[in-house]
Amino acid sequence: MSRPRTLAIAAIVIVFALVLLPLIAEKFTVQFATRILIMAIFAMSLNLLVGHAGLVSLGHAAFFGLAGYCLALSSPQYQAASFWISLPLAMIAAGALALVIGALVLRTGGIYFIMATLAFAQMLFFLLHDTGIAGGSDGMYIYVRPDAGIFGRRPFDLEKFGDFYFVVLALFVIVFAFIGVLRASLFGRVIAGIRVNEQRMRSLGFATFRYKLACFVIAGMLAGLAGYLAAVQFGVVNPDMLGWHLSGAVLMMVILGGMGTLAGPVIGAAAMLLLELGLQSLPEAGAMNPGKHWQLPMGVAIVLVALYLPNGIARWWQRGRADD
Numbered sequence: 001m002s003r004p005r006t007l008a009i010a011a012i013v014i015v016f017a018l019v020l021l022p023l024i025a026e027k028f029t030v031q032f033a034t035r036i037l038i039m040a041i042f043a044m045s046l047n048l049l050v051g052h053a054g055l056v057s058l059g060h061a062a063f064f065g066l067a068g069y070c071l072a073l074s075s076p077q078y079q080a081a082s083f084w085i086s087l088p089l090a091m092i093a094a095g096a097l098a099l100v101i102g103a104l105v106l107r108t109g110g111i112y113f114i115m116a117t118l119a120f121a122q123m124l125f126f127l128l129h130d131t132g133i134a135g136g137s138d139g140m141y142i143y144v145r146p147d148a149g150i151f152g153r154r155p156f157d158l159e160k161f162g163d164f165y166f167v168v169l170a171l172f173v174i175v176f177a178f179i180g181v182l183r184a185s186l187f188g189r190v191i192a193g194i195r196v197n198e199q200r201m202r203s204l205g206f207a208t209f210r211y212k213l214a215c216f217v218i219a220g221m222l223a224g225l226a227g228y229l230a231a232v233q234f235g236v237v238n239p240d241m242l243g244w245h246l247s248g249a250v251l252m253m254v255i256l257g258g259m260g261t262l263a264g265p266v267i268g269a270a271a272m273l274l275l276e277l278g279l280q281s282l283p284e285a286g287a288m289n290p291g292k293h294w295q296l297p298m299g300v301a302i303v304l305v306a307l308y309l310p311n312g313i314a315r316w317w318q319r320g321r322a323d324d
Contacts, residue, residue, distance in 0.1 A: 044179055045222035068237035076142065099217050125244075164233065280294045
């Protein structure tokens with residue numbers, strides 16, 4: 001069987017299993033799967049920059065957190081915001097922020113680009129953390145999930161964890177397909193060419209700055225989509241959603257899964273969250289409580305992956321299939 005056909009069958013089986021999950025699993029499992037799908041969208045958005053455009057950002061959480069705050073600020077207290085208005089609003093706000101930041105930071109490169117993205121994200125973090133603009137360090141609560149009613153009808157109810165799961169799953173599939181089409185398009189090929197040799201692409205007549213800025217904005221809007229969904233799921237937003245540690249965590253998901261691959265960020269997000277859950281569930285051993293200090297074995301696991309799987313899980317699997 002050819003490799004594309006194998007991948008297509010595997011994708012269909014996985015999607016079918018995800019569709020059946022709420023019918024056979026308990027609430028905790030469904031909610032945890034929802035969290036994985038949200039973080040997978042977030043990781044795919046960063047992979048557009050890191051894996052496809054070669055732009056390593058440590059401030060990507062700024063767009064994730066801003067979208068969550070947009071939902072909180074647009075939601076009337078103890079009332080539901082409109083899902084059809086608040087979601088586009090959050091994504092547009094994240095895209096606008098990405099446009100402003102990208103127009104400035106994309107004039108740099110290498111380590112300077114990394115530090116510039118981190119600086120802008122931290123400025124926004126401290127703006128929200130140290131002022132009373134949006135609840136300060138305590139953040140804001142979303143007491144009622146957005147209402148999906150349209151023309152007097154409600155196709156789904158986000159207050160029901162099953163309905164919310166299917167909405168997230170549908171958006172995940174749309175984002176996955178969108179990135180797949182984007183990669184195969186002229187735009188995706190230009191972005192890949194810029195990653196390999198920007199000067200050559202510029203000499204061929206491509207406006208590389210505009211392409212990189214467009215990629216930066218698209219990635220920011222997709223990160224905003226993930227941030228909006230995370231705010232809906234947990235019902236709270238706080239400055240930690242914009243912190244550098246979250247940007248670092250999602251970057252590790254991309255590296256763990258495989259930079260530049262389509263499925264790599266999804267694999268990395270699932271593997272990292274499952275590993276985190278497993279380590280937190282470790283039983284006590286005498287006076288030791290490894291589950292309480294799960295970050296230590298998590299760090300060891302990441303170091304081992306970096307040493308023995310430097311290209312990520314997805315590329316390791318692809319190489320193994322090619323050797324068969």
